[in-house]
Amino acid sequence: MTASIYFTSSEGFSGKAAVALGVLETLTQRVGRVGVFRPIVKDAERDDVLEILVDHLDPTLELRPADCVGVTYDDVHDDPAAALARIIARYGEVARQCEAMVIVGSDFTDVGNPAELGFNARVAANLGAPVLLVLSGRNQTDLSARSAAEMAQAAALAVPELEAEHARLLACVVNRADPEQREGIRAAVAEALDEVSGDGTPSIPVWALPENPLLTAPTVGQLVDAIDGTLYSGDPALLDREVLGVTVAGMAMEHVLERTFESGVVFVAGDRTETLLALLLAQQADSFPSLAALVVNGPFEFSPVIQQLLEGVEPNLPIIRTVHGTFDTATRIVNTRGSLGRDHHRKHTTALADFAAHVDADELVKLLEVPEPGVITPLMFEYQLLDRARADRKRIVLPEGGDDRILTAASILLQRQVADLVVLGDETAIRRRGAELGLELDRARIISTDDPQLLQRFAEEYAKLRAHKGVTVDEALEKMRDVSYFGTMMVHLGLADGMVSGAAHTTAHTIKPSFEIVKTKPGTSIVSSVFLMALADRVLVYGDCAVVPDPSAEQLADIAISA
Template sequence: MAVSTRIYITSAEGHTGKSTIALGVLDTLSHELGRVGVFRPVARSTDERDYVLELLLAHDGVDLGYDQCVGVTYDDVHADPDAALATIVSRFAAVERQCDAVVVIGSDYTDVGSPTELSFNARVAANLGAPVLLVLGGRSSDGGSARSGAEMRQVAEVTTAELRSEHASLLGVVANRVEPERLDEVVSGIGGALASSPWGAVPVWALPEDRLLVAPTVRAVLSATGATLLSGDEALLDREAVGVVVAAMSMENVLPRLTEGAIVVVPGDRSDVLVATVLAHASETFPSLAGIVLNGGFELAPQVERLIAGLDSPLPIAHNDLGTYDTALAITQTRGRLAADSSRKHDLALSLFETHVDGEQLLRLLQVSPSGVVTPLMFEYQLLERARGVQKHIVMPEGDDDRILRAASTLLQRGVARITLLGDEPAIRARGAELGLDLAEARILDPFDPSLQVQFAAEYAKLRAHKGISASMAMDTVTDVSYFGTMMVKLGLADGMVSGAKHTTAHTIRPAFEVIKTLPDVGVVSSVFLMALADRVLVYGDCAVIPDPTAEQLADIAISSAQTAEQFGIEPRVAMLSYSTGDSGSGADVEKVRAATALVRERRPDLLVEGPIQYDAAADPTVAAAKMPDSEVAGRATVFIFPDLNTGNNTYKAVQRSAGAVAIGPILQGLRKPINDLSRGALVGDIVNTVAITAIQAGTDSAPTTVTTPEGIPS
């Protein structure tokens, strides 16, 4: 099937950060269309895998193999450009037949002169019938000096003339890596070059330079300098090195020159400087470093090795055989890459694109119509967008867990929610810096903060006085991170809480039962999973909380689940599941479901509900036509209510594994304010989704009262 959406992303020279733009375009299309492809017309070689293509193929919205997404190599183009073009068109067509849209990424200017290469890219775009999104570099082609608006105008005039000569169509222009204070100047300059464009009004967008996106990782630095890791946390090798400090001087002169995120080059025979640098990294009064490279090929003395080992520092320390000059030169010449395994760069790139490129305008230009299906990726994007729109404040008690820190960094960079982390602030910020995370906007509170402890204890003692809780008992209780976070929600210092990465479900939700309590018309707290299938999203409840609900509790679960479905844009059609359909069976379990269905109809006559009904009759229109032909729910159910926890928990896991569904949850429902639990095996993406869900739940409630603590910390 031919697709209506194609876009060709190319640049006029190297080092423009084209991969950032390609990732942003791919992500934007994936939120609207079910099947998005990637195609690389010209790759470097068949022997070395193309890292840009691998980056894009790793995106959740793409389901294609590497080899099928490559056209030809540079050698093929040199040997016979016409034959290479024919091969490109043929291989592109094979990819396009599998997709609703294809993002085509032009070549990288690593082989031939710019005019020739741009001309060939324009020719390919014209032959593919793909409009060009032109990426212009806001810095000189070697990545050095920043360009002015006038210089960008000249570049735009030359490059667009090249596109016209090859009959390519220009969709828009993105100026990337622009000096932040020159964004408007650059847009104006490029706009002037396009004023008489034969393509009509062409949008121009500009993205600012960010040092992090072009910074190499510590791992890349060690590879470039031929260094071998001696000690330190290997997880920190993926941190970006944003500077280099050559420490070929005395200790007292090195320390003032240390900078945040720098690689420090230390002569291998200067053990005093090595020890001082490691201690400085551990200190709260010095910058957090990315790593140390010991150069010169010197072996550390055994006693120095023992001393370093005793410090137990996570800071990566490596050594090589190069001299100081060659080591520093190799580091400064190492360029960073936007790779699939760099979550911080990935988040930053998408944040820059979303902030500075009008995604809706881009989709209109490409004439993209929303898909009739909802894929897991599309649904997850909708969650983040809705959460971003309400801007709620979520507390995450487990600030000592790396997954929580990574999720918090993503949430903050993407602007999804405001975040408070609980724990020791210096330790959390130090660990975040070591992991290369951006937690600058996170609020960090200590559960043992005296003023907050007194305030929370007084409130907790008042709430639990009927259970014999004294003020002194309350003082101990509220320092537990789950209670502390719950009290923040209770008092309006946060809109919701997400916990459970390191704690049990009971530890997370017991404080909510005691403090937050249930909604007035809800008898029980229950849970649902949002099951994102290949083409739609279903609601499963209860799969996590109530082992064997009564008929009254089952009715509560059904009504709460229908309300949750509505919160997330799912039209509720409720199936009360059993092992029989309609009047075909009997027995205590069936009668419980029948009674629960009657209660739902009595309490919510506006809801579409059917029960008892078997799963196949609820989900499959063909089976429904035979078993319940007149039902408005059978065959079309969106909310599935299981008769007990055993059935619900096993069914959601079976569907998750066998159908490849994305299970989002458990989402707690029935509480006055949102508290949500995580699986202790939760991945970073699961945590991000749960925080987004919690923010959306909070957004449907009335705004919390702003409370100022004794320290003056507003909500």
């Protein structure tokens, strides 16, 4: 039988999509075929939540978002009974292909009759899916934090609605809880659920996720849309950066600079170019916060000399132009709600990290009675690797610190606490680029290949290793400035446990230093490589397909043993 779980809430903007993403990842790590389903959506052609979840499924399922939709709000209004029957039929079509199902209820954006929580409970009961209730730790009007007593009351009020429709409450997650009251809120909700559930009923597990401003922050790109703006200059890649607040530059320049903060947006009237230039200058200084963007509002055009200056500076920081006035621009920005978008990968990583840190995944899987997998899918294999890496953390050096992909990957690994990372490159440049991209690199150690002490030590060691080739220390110094040689020497001397490279360098450039420095271990006659081939139901190891193009029988045997 297909294991299933139904996500619903008692109000909108609870953040249940982020919680569902965490549960989905938990299940895909343990079950071969996991599906997703949305019983009720506003638009059958496009649903942001479904697109995010489907992107995280095993691709061999070949499920499209449109396959995972039950009915629309209009269908429910027209004929609730017929809509429910269609939901059940559509769900069955997807569930038959899967071992587990993640079902995400409606969003409180349309259904008015019957009551939305009650209707979701009825759907869950008819699908035979236990309910995971998601409660928001924020008030809907002013987004202020709710107290433990308020959260307990919200939980107590929700249970009768679920029971009235014969839905079974499996667990509860308080999302966006006040971080300082998180444990008190969790305990209060658990106590409230025990009281309303009655004697003899097993306690309902309750978890609380702390408020994380990043997850509800709009991106620069979303603000551009809200203010009818255009990108005047700057790096388009930074439009995906989250905005954590706004400063209106309606004061003297020095006071504006005092009020900037990390990932903030400053908007300034188009004729206040002295403030604009001061803000751009501040972005070049490590002593000032890294802004997400500058918004220049109003009908004023830049003078030719200012345009010439901006073209010469070529700032990475996005400068957005809009014709709207200050009040209108500010209102539009403040009213822009962030969401967990399909391409917001930093939000996905953060949501998954928060879920893993605060929810007992093993207990949740046990509650769902998930069947033991008969195969190992690539997603399950990836989870097992990451889990083993966390259990035995190693120090890994990443030589290609100038590549945005490497920095992004480093941020993900650090957030998930998979490894301790050393990134090679100029620390100021890497930290600045990481801040521009909105990455979490604080826990990464950044080392320059020009570090005089390490460079001298590495050169002397390399000269000693290559003395039979006549290599001098001066020649070795030049060689060690190459990131591949520098990183390999770190591994050789025990300063790192391993090196990962090849995003910006060829295989030959990456592995040649290991031939000269690390060499083969005793008993191994040939250097070889392996790679992992992820198939639909298993993962295979292939060796060697890169280093030895035409191996002899003896070499093949050695390669097989090494692999």
